Amino acid sequence: xxxxxxxxxxxxxxxxxxxxxxxxxxxSEDDVDIEKEAGxxxxxxxxxxxxxxxxxxxxxxxxxxxxxxxxxCQDYINALFTEYTPLxxxxxFADDHAVMGGLARLxxxxxxxxxxxxxxxxxxxxxxxxGMARPEGYRKxxxxxxxxxRFGLPLITLVDTPGAYPGKGAEERGQSEAIARSTEKCLTIxxxxxxxxxxxxxxxxxxxxxxxxxxxxxxxxxxxxxxPEGCASILWKDAEKMREAAEAMRLTAQNLHELGVIDHIIxxxxxxxxxxxxxxxxxxxxALDDELKxxxxxxxxxxxxxxxxxxxxxxxxxxxxx
Amino acid sequence: MNWISNYVRPRxxxxxxxxxxxxxxxxxxxxxxxxxxxREFEESLHVCTDCEHHMPISPRERFHTLxxxxxxxxxxxxxxxxxxLEFKDQKKYPDRMKAAQKNTGEAEAMLVGEGEIxxxxxxxxxxxxxxMGGSMGMYVGxxxxxxxxxxxxxxRPLVLFSAAGGARMQEGILSLMQMPRTTVAxxxxxxxxxxxxxxxxxxxxxxxxxxxxxxxxxxxxxxxxLICFAGPRVIQQTIGEKLPEGxxxxxxxxxxxxxxxxxxxxxxxxxxxxxxRMLMNTTPRVLGDLPAPSQTxxxxxxxxxxx
Numbered sequence: 001x002x003x004x005x006x007x008x009x010x011x012x013x014x015x016x017x018x019x020x021x022x023x024x025x026x027x028s029e030d031d032v033d034i035e036k037e038a039g040x041x042x043x044x045x046x047x048x049x050x051x052x053x054x055x056x057x058x059x060x061x062x063x064x065x066x067x068x069x070x071x072x073c074q075d076y077i078n079a080l081f082t083e084y085t086p087l088x089x090x091x092x093f094a095d096d097h098a099v100m101g102g103l104a105r106l107x108x109x110x111x112x113x114x115x116x117x118x119x120x121x122x123x124x125x126x127x128x129x130x131g132m133a134r135p136e137g138y139r140k141x142x143x144x145x146x147x148x149x150r151f152g153l154p155l156i157t158l159v160d161t162p163g164a165y166p167g168k169g170a171e172e173r174g175q176s177e178a179i180a181r182s183t184e185k186c187l188t189i190x191x192x193x194x195x196x197x198x199x200x201x202x203x204x205x206x207x208x209x210x211x212x213x214x215x216x217x218x219x220x221x222x223x224x225x226x227x228p229e230g231c232a233s234i235l236w237k238d239a240e241k242m243r244e245a246a247e248a249m250r251l252t253a254q255n256l257h258e259l260g261v262i263d264h265i266i267x268x269x270x271x272x273x274x275x276x277x278x279x280x281x282x283x284x285x286x287a288l289d290d291e292l293k294x295x296x297x298x299x300x301x302x303x304x305x306x307x308x309x310x311x312x313x314x315x316x317x318x319x320x321x322x
Numbered sequence: 323m324n325w326i327s328n329y330v331r332p333r334x335x336x337x338x339x340x341x342x343x344x345x346x347x348x349x350x351x352x353x354x355x356x357x358x359x360x361r362e363f364e365e366s367l368h369v370c371t372d373c374e375h376h377m378p379i380s381p382r383e384r385f386h387t388l389x390x391x392x393x394x395x396x397x398x399x400x401x402x403x404x405x406x407l408e409f410k411d412q413k414k415y416p417d418r419m420k421a422a423q424k425n426t427g428e429a430e431a432m433l434v435g436e437g438e439i440x441x442x443x444x445x446x447x448x449x450x451x452x453x454m455g456g457s458m459g460m461y462v463g464x465x466x467x468x469x470x471x472x473x474x475x476x477x478r479p480l481v482l483f484s485a486a487g488g489a490r491m492q493e494g495i496l497s498l499m500q501m502p503r504t505t506v507a508x509x510x511x512x513x514x515x516x517x518x519x520x521x522x523x524x525x526x527x528x529x530x531x532x533x534x535x536x537x538x539x540x541x542x543x544x545x546x547x548l549i550c551f552a553g554p555r556v557i558q559q560t561i562g563e564k565l566p567e568g569x570x571x572x573x574x575x576x577x578x579x580x581x582x583x584x585x586x587x588x589x590x591x592x593x594x595x596x597x598x599r600m601l602m603n604t605t606p607r608v609l610g611d612l613p614a615p616s617q618t619x620x621x622x623x624x625x626x627x628x629x
Contacts (some may be wrong), residue, residue: 164532166552166560171570172578176531176551184505184537203489204501204532204551211502225489225498225529235411235491249494250407259406261495309506313467316460316496316503319406 005063011052014045049271056220058246058255062228064220065199066162069274071281073100073115073158076198079278080285081106081113087147089140093173096137098129098165101144106156107289109296112148114141114209115158118199131200132165135178138208142178145185152299154192154292157209162227163202179208186211187312190305192295196266196284197221197253198273213308214291215261217253218280219268223261224251250320261315264291351375367587376524376544376587380426381433381448384483388446388591391614394437397445399430399468402460407494415492422453431456431486432465436472438615439481440595440608445473448483451525458530459490463500466534470507479517479598484535488528497529504534517601519594522549522572522581540597542583542590543572549580 004012018041025034056064064070077084081104088095101114116133119125133141148155164175186193186208195212201223210223217223226234231249232241256262266287269276298304349358351370362371367387368379386392409415423429431453436445447469449456456462466482473480489497511518520538522531524547531551543549550570558565568574572584585593595607 164551166556168557168561168563168565168569171550171552171557174536174578174580177536177580179532179551180501180505180534180536183502183533184509187502187505187509203498204529207498207501208532211505223495225494226491231491244411248407248409248411251495256495259495261499309509312499312502313506315499316402316406316463319403319496320408 003067003069005060005067007060007063008052011045011048014041014048018042018045046270049275053220053271057243058222058249058252059228059243061220061252062200062222062242062246064272064274065222067272067274068120069277070199071273071277072120073117073160073198075277076158076281076284077104077113077115079281080288081111082108084113087144090136090143092136092139094134094136096129096134096140097127098131098133098161099137099140101141103147103153106154106292109154109292111154111156111292112144113156113158114144115198116161116205116209118160129165131161132163133161133205134165134167134170135173135175138164138175138178138182141209142182142185145182145189148191149185149189152191154194154296154299155186155189155212156288156292157193157195157212159195159197159201159206159209159223160199161202161205162200164205164208176204179204182208183211187309188305189308190299190302192292192299192304193308194288194291194295196288197223197262198284202227211308211312213295213304213311214263216264216266216287216291217256217262218266218273218284219253220272221253222251223253223256224249258320259316260318349377351377369587374545374586376546378451378485378524379587380428380452381450381483382428384448385433385435385437385446388439388594389435389437390439390441390612393614394435394446397434397436397468397472399432399434399461399465402464405492406460406496407492409492409494411492418454418492426450426452428453430461430465431459432462434465434469434472436476436478438612439591440599441612441615442595442598442602442604442607443476443478444481444594444598445469445476445478446481446483449485449530451485451487451523454490455488456484456486456530457488457490457497458486458500458504459493459497460500462486462490463503466504467507470510473516474510474514477514477516479519479602480511481519481521481594481598482534482538483521483523484526484530485523486526486528486530486535488530501529501533505537508534508537517598519597521585521590521594523547525549527551527553539601540583541581542585542593543575543581544587544590545572545584547572549575 018038021038084104086102100117104113116131118131119128193212195210195215197217228242228246229239232245233239253265269279273280353375354373356372368377405415431450434447522543575581
């Protein structure tokens, strides 16, 4: 762990103290026993971490969901899938690097995997446009979804995007139409569709990938119609009211599960996915395997397509009372 | 307390303001400033007679001029759970709803009707920008689903008039869920082989364009309507350069291949009749203002359009 979030500052101080103590002991010529003291600090830090992460406010969840060291789409694909063969381009205008995907095997089963990738350093973040797709990204996704449908391959999407890119060219090339067609395509696929929201599920850009039979969310990921900052600037006329907006919007995995918008929450390690990337990726792998097996058993004719449509038609019927 | 400023001045002001023409008789065109007398304004379908600027028109008024003889039957929309997220911003959501209902006299931001246009039976659905910016929440989704279901049941085309700022913030994620929900409605029409015509009116933006409003078999827009996913202000902030003139307006979208047609409001009805009749493979159109159907169409309860 190298970067701490703002609310983790007290924790950072304790961990730094423990590290300092150990460094001092190593540097010192005498054989000083500091392990007891350092161990106590470790314990205090662990307790604080558990406490912090069991009581995350919605705004803190947003910060965790956006943490730069959270595993990204690429990490999941590399670790969980074999024979990954990236496929590129929308056959129309360009290849959008905010969207990655292709053919791969999950537990031996050939699938189409698709997701938004935010990048992990300045260079790759710019190349990936911070995970904000342009129309060509959605049109590439549609191509891959179509491939899944025609060859009866399950579609797995990994959602992590602040939203669709708001740019001049994106608008001119039909950003809204591309998103609408992508959602539409999700609803016509006859094979199983599974989505995992691994970080940020930002608005239309997310739903265009997440109109699935099973929608799962990592414990500290978020899924919302607009960013809390955007909501705050519209309703509070002040983008700084994002804490209030995050609260009101019900964008946490726990709220969305209550509302019946998502099907399953995948637990994260204590301290969030960024503290134990491998364990997080493995947990997603287990959940994907499990859902894939279940859905493949039900995949007959257009049964799953019909079930998907019915599921979405019924969402929201009960509100929070659900 | 100053008696003169608090009591006398408002009284004097009210005396003077009473001498002005009642505002509902005259409408000022926001583009060119022309004053339009109310009869002229209604006759021109809320289009400025001088500069052709298309001003907002309520769904009920639009239906009154769209359907033959102004007759249509309103289709019931299932009422969703009120305030599903118990949303609080500076005002409570139920209070905002009440205010919008009082202002518009409508229950929500969508009106669904069935009737005939140019002797062609259709289902029409129109979004009300006056009602919380026409924003898309559970009700709007339910309305589109109800309209599509009825269209499939009666084997009629669906004509949708969009007008919305985007998602209903106060319904959060459930507002976002209307994107797939309404897309299912569009697929119902598609699979039944029924035409779905979208008329985009000013403004149609955000999640609405990224779902049902861009999925029509034929996409028509009213002149100069703003149609976009991200608004011009957001884009200007992102890219930090000046946007070209007419950016994201109907004509600009037509030029960029995103629309089939841009059509003046006064020609809209005839155009819809023409297109729908060809797509439905029926006899050629009959144009012009027609009286209400002489016979009540099958299983259509007759209701008058006017408030």
